[in-house]
Amino acid sequence: xxxxxxxxxxxIKLYTTPGYLVAVDYxxxxxxxxxxxxxxxxxxxxxxVKPSKARENKTGEFWVSESRDEANLKAEEIAKNKGYTYxxxxxxDR
Numbered sequence: 001x002x003x004x005x006x007x008x009x010x011x012i013k014l015y016t017t018p019g020y021l022v023a024v025d026y027x028x029x030x031x032x033x034x035x036x037x038x039x040x041x042x043x044x045x046x047x048x049v050k051p052s053k054a055r056e057n058k059t060g061e062f063w064v065s066e067s068r069d070e071a072n073l074k075a076e077e078i079a080k081n082k083g084y085t086y087x088x089x090x091x092x093d094r
Contacts, residue, residue: 008043020071038092
């Protein structure tokens with residue numbers, strides 16, 4: 001089931017579960033697919049995404065799903081509708 005992530009705490013709780021994160025970055029006009037356990041999807045990491053800050057500043061949105069296909073469809077849909085680029089994270093791509 002696809003779920004929107006709006007806080008860092010929500011994403012932290014999911015870190016040990018299997019799944020995929022769709023990260024949408026409005027200023028960069030890009031959508032990126034990560035595994036939930038990717039270091040770039042970890043809000044605690046200095047290089048990780050920060051859903052709380054993105055929502056507060058209206059600079060992005062995040063979606064998570066246990067299904068790669070479902071996450072991929074969401075990422076492609078957002079990229080197409082907004083005209084953003086879509087990539088799969090080169091660090092965690094499996």
